[in-house]
Amino acid sequence: MCLKKLFPILFLLLTFNFYGQNDKSxxxxxxxxxxxxxxxxxxxxTxxxxxxxxxxxxxxxxYNTFDDKQFELRHQKMKGIFKxxxxxxxxxxxxxxxxxLLNQIQDNEEDLFNLRKKFISNLKGILPSVKIxxxxxxxxxxxxxxxQQYKDKGAKK
Structure with missing residues (x-):
């Protein structure tokens, strides 16, 4: 089966599974x-x-390294700030x-910007600009x- 046909099917299966979760911590x-x-x-x-x-x-x-670092900056560091x-x-x-606190927020935003800038710079070495x-x-x-899926799910309740 062609990968291009497999990914949308996987996407749909994961979407249904995503909304079926309720009883975990x-x-x-x-x-x-x-x-x-x-x-x-x-x-x-893909x-x-x-x-x-x-x-x-x-x-x-x-991408995976970038995504993990971005998650840490957005969620882990900002979690304490939002509290x-x-x-x-x-x-x-x-x-x-x-x-x-405002300085912490600005530093975190600057770190996110620099991380994204470095990521794009790294991509330039492996992908054509059009693909970036x-x-x-x-x-x-x-x-x-x-x-949109989140909104649609909320509208069904």
């Missing part, structure tokens, strides 16, 4: 959903980018504490598709 559920979304994204990007085997061999290790941004905490925060732009578009399309 919150952390396990989050990790499982993250893995399912990651698998769906890999399938989607289909959209149409990488040669040589390109795929070089692309996926770089401090609760309404009850904000009212008690001094100007000095708020300035320090296709990758950027595919990422945006995947995000929109995932958001």
């Amino acid at each position: 919150k952390d396990d559920n989050f990790k499982e959903k993250r893995e399912q979304i990651k698998a769906m994204k890999v399938a989607f990007l 289909t959209e980018l149409d990488l040669t085997s040589s390109e795929a061999e070089k692309f996926w290790p770089i 401090r941004m609760q309404d009850s905490e904000l009212d008690k925060m001094s100007e000095k504490e708020a300035a320090a 732009i296709k990758f950027k578009k595919a990422e945006e399309d995947f995000g929109r598709k995932l958001l």
Whole structure:
């Protein structure tokens, strides 16, 4: 069976499985959903980018490293920042504490920007610029598709 036909089928199966999860602990559920979304994204990007085997061999290790670091910056570091941004905490925060928190947020955003910049620079060595732009578009399309699925799921409740 052609890989291009297999990935959409895999995508659909994972989508149905993604919505069938209810009875696990919150952390396990989050990790499982993250893995399912990651698998769906890999399938989607594979289909959209149409990488040669040589390109795929070089692309996926770089992408996986980037994705893991990006997740850490977005979720792990920001988790602590958002906890401090609760309404009850904000009212008690001094100007000095708020300035320090704002600096942490800016540093994290700068780290994300630099990570993405380095990732694109690394891609330039293995993919033509057109495929890098296709990758950027595919990422945006995947995000929109995932958001639409989330909205559709919420509307059914």
